[in-house]
Amino acid sequence: MTFVTGEHTTYYKPICKSNQLICGYGHIALITGWTVKQTLVKHLSPKEFAVIGNLYSPTRGITPLIRNLLANPHVRFVVILNATQEDKNAGACDCLLDFFRNGFQEGKSDTGRKCWLINSETKGYIDFEIDAKALDILRNSIRWEEVKTISEAVSRVKFFSQNKNVEAWGNPLEFKEVVTISHVLPGSRYGHRIEGQTIAETWIKILHKIRKTGTIRNTEYGEWQELIDIMAIVTDEPSDFYFPEPNYLSIERQNLQNYIEQMLSDLSSQEGVEYTYGKRLRSWFKQDQIEQVIKKLTLDINSSRAVMSLWDVHDHEGNDNPPCLNHIWLRVVENELSLTATFRSNDMFSAWPANAMGLRALQQHILDNINQRASYSLKMGPLITVSQSAHIYSDCWEYADRLIDEQYAKICQKRDFNDPSGSFVITLQNNTIIVEHTTPGTGEIVNCYTGKSARKLYQQIASNCPSLQVEHAMYLGTELQKAEIALSNSQTYLYIQDQPLSILTKAIKPVG
């Protein structure tokens, strides 16, 4: 069946991401890349376009776009607005253009999933469940055009919309979607502490934590899995940033410098470009807040007032894109400068690695300036992010799960046993279990527990040291149980910490 859309009666019916799209009655899809779509819709009437939508990511955004185009065969024109620096960084519009220009081939995603790979310098994926023939029909049936400015986009849409009697290329097509099922384990919802040496390592731990115990909920953007208040502590990110090889992060090294500039500089705002954090920090409140905190700490290194605010009370009124990063605080302790940043809402898969790297660069900038101006030799302390709604969108669950499968076990294997809560030395003396609690590193004794029952001892230790690392606590439990067995069978067993229980030979059996 074919039908004629010249009368503008066919309403666009998205099958994916419907709440993120502005739909109309025309036969032109306007893809705005990273430009805010509201800046275009105000220049157009719903008769002139079929749909207006953003395209952010070449690996995750092109598939839903294509599914929607296949389900709406009356769309015969695509105008792609490839205008901003973010578009250049993400490469999604370039990759979509390459899909139309160069096609696709069978391949694998970075996480090993079979998919259609777009023939492009930018990695772009299309779900393998979509029939290749249908993709070719789409490529041959749609006229596409790249534009570089908002006004050009508007005028091309208006121009194409003058075409009357445009025929649909065929019947609507829909293809199966592979749904990633989540098995959520029980766990507390509020307040989580995650620590890692690098942003890459901390990220995997964050993904693991959210995927295992996060609450699945519906939002205006579709489904996501969320924990509330994740505090992520990155202790040792190197100054030139660690990118794993091959890079599994959701940011590429070549895009980092540009992101850092958006965090540190007051880039002049362009129509359609969302606020940048640099603008909020440098000029939004008619103050350069980065300079303010440098001056504050230079004058008083002990100040607890080194605060920067990004949330504007007016953000409640009619701002469609209020900042996710809201508050930054710096603190010097024992010659280290730490930076703590609070996000009201944080996309932990797609945005957190870039957010964390930008903040780390800001921390370095502030440190360098304080050291220069006040001849201090402060060192970089940890970067701490507090993500209030810490979420992973459902379309990233599959990627996140594969990454967790590949990386999480490796990270757990290379853990050290330096529990900041200290260590425990267990011995048997005078028919009693002695447990000495020592400081990490120097091994000074800070407490001593004595008794005959493993359970009573671990209960005392647990109540005194509630922040023991999980594996350390489990280890202590097994050691204490071994000590109790040896104590109640002192003629048979010898207890030595970290050794298997050994059976006493006659020669070394204790007397009496």
Ligand SMILES: O=c1ccn([C@H]2C[C@H](O)[C@@H](COP(=O)(O)O)O2)c(=O)[nH]1
């Ligand atoms: O620096 C940023 C900017 C945006 N987001 C994500 C968080 C949310 O997923 C979405 C913003 O949605 P609202 O909370 O503004 O509705 O973008 C971030 O994680 N970091």
